[in-house]
Amino acid sequence: MSSETRRPRRLGSAHTSLAAHGEPWIWLTGGGLALAIAMITGLLAFIAIRGASTFWPAPLELLELSDGRRVLGEVTANEEMPVSAGGAATARRRLVRTENFEISGNHYEWFEDRSIAAVSLPRWATAVERMESGRLHGTPSRLLHGDEVIAEGPEKTWREFERLHPPAMARWRRALRIDRHDRGVLQRDLRAARLAVVQADLDGGRQSAGYARALEAEKRVAQRTGEQSARLDKETASLRGQNEGWAVEFLAADGTKIPVRLDGIVRAWQPNRLSFLGKAGVYFSRWWEFLSDDPREANSAGGVFPAIWGTVAMTLIMALLVAPFGMLAALYLREYATPGPVTTAIRIAINNLAGVPSIVYGAFGLGFFCYVLGSGIDDIFFQPSLVADNQPTFGTGGLLWASLTLALLTLPVVIVATEEALSAVPNSMREGSYACGAGKWQTIRRIVLPRALPGIMTGLILAMARGAGEVAPLMLVGVKKLALDLPIDGTFPFIHPEREFMHLAYLIYDVGFQSPNSQAAKPVVFTITFLLVTIIALLNLTAIWIRSRLKRRHLSQQF
Amino acid sequence: MTVQPQIFITPTMQSPMDLQRTQAAGQTGSGAESPITDRLASVAAGRDVPSEVHEQVLLENPVLEIDRFNLWYGGKQAIHSVTMAIPLNKVTALVGPSGCGKSTLLRSVNRLNDLVQSVRVTGDMRLNGDSIYDPRMDVIELRKRMGMVFQKPNPFPMSIYENVVYSLRIDGEHSRGVLDEVCELSLRGAALWDEVKDRLHDSALGLSGGQQQRLCIARAIAAEPEVLLLDEPCSALDPIATGKVEDLIQELRGRYSVLIVTHNMQQASRTSDFTAFMYLGRLIEYGPTTEIFTKPILRETEAYVTGRFG
Structure with missing residues (x-):
């Protein structure tokens, strides 16, 4: 067709053609995405580089x-x-x-x-x-044992130091373990026996046979622990004695001698x-020290192992608590409840719950879980401790209450995600199941839930990510600056849900902003942040891996 | 090279308003003042029109009797006093333009409409003499006596094997031998066994559309249903898959009582023994398929099955 025969069409201006092709929108939306990605990767890279370079x-x-x-x-x-x-x-x-x-x-x-x-x-x-x-920054000048000079000059001193330091450290660690762990076990035994006496007193009074038996038992325990404690004293004294007197003298740049x-x-x-x-x-x-050791010097040095343990344990317990709660609530709301103004109101309320400041959940957790539930449990099961030591067991912050509080905090996320996942299951599936003579619950259990599970997992992943990074409520319900007794450890009954614990996110706050020398703690703060982000990412990746396995099982690539 | 187009009669939605306008203009195919428009117009106007039921239907042994059945969606009546008997071990087709209540009637048979909040019914249906809408009837037990296949294939997100034995599983059947036997019989019955016997434990969602639909038929016949309900089973399938499903319906004839809803006149004429023509919630004519398609009593029916309206 030649240009002469072409009917003159209305000539689109540059503006209309731009609007029609939508180029600006591509740039705008793409730019928005690019900006978001740049900010997130920038932040993560910054944390990763600063965090990873601390120990170089x-x-x-x-x-x-x-x-x-x-x-x-x-x-x-x-x-x-x-x-x-x-x-x-x-x-x-x-x-x-x-x-x-x-x-x-x-x-x-x-x-x-x-x-x-x-x-x-x-x-x-x-x-x-x-x-x-x-x-300390300086130059090694002398290695001393009491008044005796073992080595002099930097080279010799360093050589001797490298030879003598590991065994000295091993002895020091052994003594520390005895003090922290072995003595702790003895003290726990002694306390248990003492509380048994109080319990017997509460049960039958001082004249009862039980009381006498308990007293007798306590005496035996006291004698046994006394003997063991003396043995431990001797061992630690010997270990410390061997290290006594050994010192390295360093010369600071200005010439000061620092032994x-x-x-x-x-x-x-x-x-x-x-x-x-x-x-x-x-x-x-x-x-390795950072990952596996206990903290030293107001948490600004040493390791953060108890905090890693506390973070992971709390997040997993929270996920275990919130998943069934949220799923059951969403199942009722979506599958059983008659749609109407009441369910709409409940849905709005749940969405609003997601917007409540987390400190409010913390206050609720402290007021309800610790003071009401916990005190109730103490009154029934742990009265001796309350009477004898005035020491609450469950009536104060602890791992269980912290996990429950965070479960409550993340509940809306799980409910909303589960509802979405349930509503995404096609109705034709449900009808097919009913037509086969399946009941409602059979349909839910065999058809709806398996199909919705990946979506529910997505909600759980979001909940875990939110819960693991939360600090404010934890400060009220169980996180402590220092808690070396792990909530899950090798002493009976292995899980101690009433124990207070450490948490990486709280550690960031504590080390970074509560520490007397924040300048020195700054690199450590980056490392802790890096670690926390990594742990949350690992937890999420695990959940995503499980989800993709579920998806592969229940949904196919075709159609 | 030219491709011979596959000819299907595609019914288009025709509202009563359109119909009345056509009638007023006097442009209907069978001429002005014909009884076709009279009858259909009176249906459209909401007047009761008696159904024409051929004698041969009444001679058959019924498996399902529908007795003056009415159904409302909220305030809107979708089925108007339908009375018909579905013969035992025969294929009965329900035809009619979209929105005439065929699918609603089918879903009323196994009470799937109970799931819809606003549905209200009067009248009754009887399955081998047992009242379906009796308040004492256990819906779950009732549905176990029927099988249903839907418009779109809806295999469950599980293996082929588990799909077929689903109705046995929910009854708590655990015996491997029984399950294996039922699975093979049902898949053979649905003409799918040879295609899937080597991958029974693969996901059912990996099958093609036609295979999925035959799997759904296998699932429906696994529990030895008294009635098999097919709701436009071929409307989402390509011609080849449609042909296979139609062949399958031919094979099921004589062994199962089949009630099939279809939009496809040729399919109805090929596969069914009896055909019921419905219009706007009313049963217009019901009789042996050959008669409905060759010499129906009513000219309205003839107009519809030959594609002149609807």
């Missing part, structure tokens, strides 16, 4: 200042700083992690570049992580002479 041994730089001061530390930041009033002239300055808190009173210090005369990387510069009072007990050193490394593999070794050893 940074080089120790020796700064010689123009005023004659000498400082040894890790350079952690560089920035441009205005020096004149208008900000026209700027100078560079760097933030140095100087440590040696007992000398300087600081963990970090800013130095202007123009005040630095020389920078060097001393070969024997050592970073020492101490059990107490934080890190450190040999078993007061967690770990020491010399980053300036470490090879890449050596650094990696330090890195993984610090990660």
Whole structure:
């Protein structure tokens, strides 16, 4: 067709053709998505990089200042700083992690570049992580046993230190385990026997035969634990005696001598002479300590194992509690209840519950679960503890109450998701089942629920993600700054739902914002955050994996 | 190369208003003032019109008797006093334009309409003499005596095997031998055994549409139903799958009492022994298929089955 014969059509302006093709909308929607992805990945990458790099041994730089001061530390930041009033002239300055808190009173210090005369990387510069009072930066000078000098000079001292440190640490750990664990068991036995006496008193009075028996039993337990305790005392004394007197003397950059007990050193490394593999070794050893050890120094050092344990245990118990509750409620609402204004009102109420601030759930959990339910349980089952020690068992925050509170908090999510999943099951399936002579419950159990299960799992995943990151309500119902007794452990009856526990999200708040030296704790906060995100991601991935297996079983690719 | 189009009569929705307008314009195929328009117009106007039931139907031994059955969706009456008897071990087809109440009537037989909140019924149906709408009738027990196949194949999200033995499973049958036997018999009965015998434990959702529909028939006949209800079983299938399902209905004839709703006149004429023509909730004519399609009593029926309206 030639152009002459073509009928003149209305010529679309650029505007109409743009609207018709919808190009701007593609850009707008795509841009929105890109922005969201950029923000999320940016945040995650930031946390991952900062969190993962905390334990990498940074080089120790020796700064010689123009005023004659000498400082040894890790350079952690560089920035441009205005020096004149208008900000026209700027100078560079760097933030140095100087440590040696007992000398300087600081963990970090800013130095202007123009005040630095020389920078060097001393070969024997050592970073020492101490059990107490934080890190030390210095050079090993002498290894002492009492007054006797075992080694002198950095090289010899370091060699001797590397030889003597592991056995000293092993003895120290053994003594700690005895104090924390073995003695704890004895104390628990003793307390149980004492409470049995109180129970017998409450049951039959002081004249009863039961009371006499209990007294007798307590005496036996006291004698046995006394003997064992004496044995433990002897063992710890021997272990500590062997470590007594051993010390390493370090020379700080300004020449101060700092002696450190040999078993007061967690770990020491010399980053300036470490090879890449050596650094990696330090890195993984610090990660391992972080993942597997108890916290030290107001949670800002050591490990976070109890918090990992508490987070995972609480999230799983919460999921176990919320899943049946939410599913049953949604099943009734969707399958049994007659649709009408009442169900609509209930649905609106449930959706509103999802918007209630979480601290309100915390207050409810404390008021109802701990003080009403828990006190009731204490009155019935744990009266001796209440009478003798004035110590509540269930009547205070604990793992069970925290899990229940969070289950309540995430219930709306599960109910809404389950309802969606149930309504997505085609009615033709239900009718087919009824036509086969199946009853309502048989239809639900055999047809509707299996088909809806992946959708219900999605709700559970969302609930777990929300619950695992929640802090505010937990502060009221059972999370503690330090709780080394795990809620699930090897002592009978293995699960202790009444115990208080630690939680990573609370730890972020505690270490980052309640710690006396927040600057030093900052890298640890990033690491804890990284760990928490990773744990939630792992929990979710597990749930997603289960869901995809369910989907494969119940839905096929065809149609 | 030209493809010979497959010819199906596709009934289109025709509202009473349209019909009246056509009548007023005097443009109906069978000429003005014909009794066709009279009868259909009076149905459309809501007047009672007696059903024409052929004598041969009355001679048959009935398995299901529908007795002055009325049904309302809320305030709207969908079925008007239908009385008909479904013969034993024969295939009975329900035909009529969309919205005439065929499917509603079929779903009333196994009381699936109970699931709809606003439905109200009067009259009764009797399955081998037992009143279906008796308040003492256990609906679940009732449905076990019937099998139903729906418009769209609706296999359950489980294996082929479990689909077929579903009705036995819900009755608590655990004996492997019984289940295996019923599964094979039903699948053979539904002409599906040879195609799926090697993958009985694969998901039923992996079958093709036609196979799925035959699986649904196998599921429906697994419990040895007294009546088999087929609700437009081929409307979602391609011509080849339709042919297979029709062959299957032919095979079921004589062994099962089948009540089939269809939109396809050729299908009704090919597969059924008896045909009932319904219009706007009323039974218009009911008789042996050959007579309905060749010499119906009413000219309205002739007009419908030959495709001149509806």
